[in-house]
Amino acid sequence: MCDTDGWSFDPRYTQGRCPICGWTPEGAPDAPRWLALANRLDWQMVGLWALVDVLVLLGLIVAHGAGLLR
């Protein structure tokens, strides 16, 4: 419940602040722990490195199938 405008909200889903005036409640968690972790990760880089891994793996499979690794 916001002190200023009396708006009732759950700080876990509003980054710990009132969605109307931006007031921050005392000691409120600003986000669930997993959400804070997910926001900190750069998902585009994670996807890029996953793609690189898959491409390297495919290259090794193709090279093995072509008999280049003997």
Ligand SMILES: [Zn+2]
């Ligand atoms: Zn407010």
